[in-house]
Amino acid sequence: MAKKILIVDDDPDLVEAVSTILESKGYTVAAAYGGVEGLKKAKAEHPDLIVLDVMMPDKDGYAVCKELKADKKYRSIPILLLTAVVSNIPTTKYTHQMGKDTEADDYMDKPVEPGELVKRIEVLISK
C-alpha cells in the first residue's frame, strides 16, 4: 500500500507544489491548511509522515510538532519541518530552537528542491 503523507501549510500553492512532487513519486497525499486542522488530520488519518510548515497563523509548526511528539499514539510519526529560514543565515539559532522546542525529525528550507525532499522523506519513512 502506498505510504500516506500529510502536508500542513497555510499556503495552498505550497501544498499543491509539495503534493505534486510526492504524488509523482507514488505517495498518497492528505492536505491541511493550518496548524489546528493539521493536528486534527494527523490524529484522524495517522499518516506515515508529516510535512509541516513552521509559520502558520493559527498554530505554528513548532506547537503542532510538540503536541504530537508528546502523545504516545503519534510520537512515532516522522515530522519534516518546512522553514522559511534562508540558508545563508547562521544556523545555530535555528538548530538551538530545533533542539529545545521541537523534536522534529528533520527540517528543510522553503522553497524545497524536489529531489532533496523526496530523498529525505524516503530516509525518514524507512527508519
Next chain:
Amino acid sequence: MSNLRKVLVIDDEAVIRDSCRRILASDGCEVVTAADGEEGLEAIKGDPQGLAVVLLDLKMPGMSGMQVLEAAGKFNPALLIVVITGYATVDSAVEAMKKGAYDFIAKPFTPDQLCLVVNRALEKRQLELEAEELRAEAARSLRDVATEKSKVRTIINSMSYGIVVTDREGRIVLTNPAASRMLRIESKACLEKPLSEAVGDAKLMEAVQGVVSPKKPEVTTISQEFQIGDSFIRAHTAAVKSDEAEVLGTVTVLEDMTYLLELDRMKGNFIAMVSHELRSPISAIGQNINLILDGVAGDTTEKQRHLLMRAKKRSKGLLDLIADLLEISKMEAGVTMQCKEPLQVEEVVRTVVELMEGEARTKGISLATELHHSLPPVLGDRDNLERVFTNVLSNAIKYTPAGGKVVIEVCSDGDYVKTVVKDTGIGISQEDLPRIFDKFSRIKSEKTRGIVGTGLGLFIAKGIVEAHLGSISVESEEGKGTSVTVLLPQKTG
C-alpha cells in the same frame, strides 16, 4: 510714608483746630480737621488706612465725642484716639479711656504738650505697624515652607515613576501613587511597615539590603526587573546617604515596563507579519519554479530551464533581502546583542567555513583556513558573529571567479583577535571602496552583472562588529583581490 503721620483733629472750636494744625504741621504731621462729630466720623471712615492718630474733643454740639469714640472704635479698633477734654476732669478722661481712647490731653494745653502726646501716639502707631509687618512676614515664610514641602510632595506624587523610600531597617517611609499602583499596595497602610511585609517581593528586598550593606563597596545602585501580577517592573535601588556618607535608608525608583514590552511584542508581531506575508508568496514562486525545473510537471527545453534558473536565482535573492531586512530591523532595535558569551573566534569561523564549503566547491574555488590555536576568547553573540563571517565569506566566494582562492586566517593581534578573509577575486575599485559598508551598496560592473546580492551584507557585518566594540576594514585592488579584516576585542578579566 507721609501718611504715617497723618492726624485728624475733630473739634467744634475753630481756634483749637487751627492751632492744632499749625503746631502739628510744624512738627512734620499731615493734618486734617473736622468741625463736628459727624464730619469727623466720616473722615475716619473715609481713610481707614491712612489715619494715624485722631485728636477728639469730647464736648461738641450734636454728636458727642464719646459717641464718635464708640463708633470709631467699632469701625477700626486699631485707631489711636487721643481725647481732648475741656473739663480737665479725670472722670471723663477715664471714661473715654475705658471706651478705647489711647490717651487724653486737657485743655488748655501748650504746643509742647500736644506734640508730646501726639508723638507718643504716632510712635505707638509706628511700632504697631512694624510689629504687624513682622508678623505678616513670619506668616509668609511659614506659608512658603509649607508650600515648598507640599510642592515637593506634589511633584513626587505626580511622577509617573514609582518612588519607595525606606529607612535603614527596610521600613517604608514614603511611597507615591505610582509606586502604590505598580506594587499593588495601599500607600497609607504601608507606612512604617517593613518592606517585606508590605510588598513581599524577594528581589526588591534583596536590593534594599544590598545597598544598605553592600557586599562590595562600589555597589551604589542595584537595577533589576521583576513581575507583579501581569506588570513588568524595572527597579533601581540606591542608598540614601548623609553628608558623612552614613547610610540613612534607601530610595527605589520603579518603572513600569509593561507598556514597553507590549510595544516590543507588537513590533515583533509586525516583523513576523511582514516576514510571513512577503516570504510565503516568494517561497511559493520558488517552489513552483523548482517543480518545473525538476521535470515533475513535464519536460522542459534547455532554454526554458535556463530562464527558470534565472527566475529561481532572483527569487532566492528576494528571500535573502527579506532575511537581511529583518536582521537590520532587529539590529537597529538593539535586540540582537542579547546573549554574549565567551567565544573562540576560530571555532565560529570553522563552523561557517564548513557551511560554505559546498558553495565554494560548486563554484570551483579553493577554500583554505589558517586557524591559530589557543587564541584568547572574545565576548560575543555566536549567531551574530557567524552572520558576520558568513557575509564576508559569501562575498569572497561570490566575487571570486572559478579557479580562484579564498583564505581565512584567524590570529591574535595585540588586544584583538584578528580574522582576515583574503580572495583572488575581481576586487573593488578605489572609487567604490569608501561606499562598501553603506546600506544597499553594490558594485555594478560588467563583472558583477550576474551576481545576485542584497547590498546589505557588509552593512550588517559592520553593525554587528561595532556592537562588539570591534572594527572591520577592507583593502582591495581591482582585478587582484580583496582582503577583509575583522578585529574583535579579547575578553578581559
